[in-house]
Amino acid sequence: MDLAVGTGLDTGAGTGVGAGQGGYTPFVRVTGPGGEQLPWVLVRAPVVTRAHHLRLAALARAGVRFAGVTSHLGFPGPPWRDERDYGLLCEAWLHCFRDPEHFLPPDGPRLLTSESDFTDPLRVDPARLAVGAVGAAGAGTEGAAGPDIVHVSGREPWRQEAKNWPLAARCLRRLARETGLRILVVDAPAGVEPICGVRMVGPLPWRRLLAVIAGARALFVPAVIDASPRVLAEALCLDVPVVVNRAILGGWQYVNPFTGVFFDGEDDAVAAVRAVLDARQRPRAWFAAHHGPARAGARVLRLLSALDDSLPGSLTHVLLTPDQGPGTR
Template sequence: MGTPFLRVTSPRGDVLPWVLVRAPVVTRAHHARLAELVREGCRFAGATSYLGFPGEAYRDERDYGLLCEAWLHCFRDPDRFLPPGGPRALVSESDFTDPLRVDPHRVTRTPPPSLVADVVHVSGREPWRQEAKNWPLAERCLRRLSRRTGLRVLVVDAPPGAGPVPGVRLTGPLPWESLLAVLAAARCLFVPAVLDASPRVLAEALCLGVPVVVNRRILGGWQYVNPFTGAFFDGEDDIVEAVTGVLGGRCRTRSWFTAHHGPPRAGARVLRLLRTLDPSLPDLTHVLLTPDPGGAHAPRGTR
């Protein structure tokens, strides 16, 4: 994830006096940076981009309810994870995915035949990423999907020691441009995650016109799933039905995402939330979020 802090800026890049805290502040460098931001007079809001942060099992000992005056969250049941009180808005970092940048017409790379698949799952090698991406369920579902449908299945950034799964191809991590090319060539993105708070790959697939099949229990990203974009599944018993139903339908993923999300729309929602606490904010249409250059090496989050 990089830094646990995001600076709120104007569309032109002017830094505003608000900082979003999107992950636990756990390193010495981050504690020092937080103290520096406080001395600069910054105000803080929280953003739920790291697993179940700021839920009790996903944070350090800091009282984030005292630090953060408001919350941008991804949860269906925010009271389960967020401190009580203060304004809230259903806004995820992945809502800022830019359809002008993630555009199928701008994907110039052609993936090799070995990376072209009907169903793509993006996993991870590190233990935290395997937990976030729910590899055990992914493996069971993909095994059943391959056996019963004969669809071409690809796992990107497969966990070490994974497989072999009959009919499922495994590959390592890919550069972002190559991953977009693989997604653009796919017919469906499979997302079995539960502990994923802001799955950018899900938003990127929608921008590329690729429908999604998503675990119904996912923490964040559930708001992207509807008849225009894909379907939910509950487990290995209904994964085949969910995927074949999506492949047989006519989704309008890119037009739906563009109509509801992207930087101007997400940034306008953030600005409205912050204005409830800070009427002195300048007259803007929306704000943007930029990783704080003063803090590196934060706890890793999710993709």
């Protein structure tokens, strides 16, 4: 899950799932296209706080049925969950993994679909943004020259691990030294050693972050433990190609000749960036043709309908929205 920076997500109705450190909920409501609640909730992260345990119990008493969605690091693999048996709780799984048997409970249907698949190209649209560079203190400067390469990191230690800052720093150092490209790190880790030729700024509001990415030539994604990297999907919607760590848990399914390239480590990062900058790609057209709320929601609806014949036959797709119950915000 990409918590990105600021809010990190477009949390408008029908676009996907909002998440932030201050208002995070592990529960995601499945709704109809008009926002009508359906009797399904997705569990996307360990249920660890007392408030979330109480909310889970309340949802169960209300007759809600549960499915899982892989959104938080390697959840529900053993290193990334609590003591709860999520195989018993969740009847099905939406997942992002190449090798789901290493992470998911052994039983129940599975669907290769991520929260980030619901990113909406109609809302994440470069034509709707004031594209420009990042000025002093992270402020935008419309019309000024933007970076060639953008990497979105994180200040907190857990986020640095998720975004793989150690590898990012090594790769960006070589990129700056060997290519002379303009490189920007957004939400740079606090207190890290400066990298010659790499500009670092703090967190940006979500729309400002989109504008900065839209003005770049590529997004650099060295993450491994990232299950639903929304910033990757957003870059594709902004028609910006991506350079992605081949070992990433989720988001690998977005990388193809139309959208970007993989790299394996420090030694081939420069070559991968050069390759993506030299290629003629159409990431926005590819993403819109394969993902977005209607397409992802139709896939999820087919999965849930096979388990629940009470779902309205008139539905064409479902949407995902954060659960707003007591104790979740």
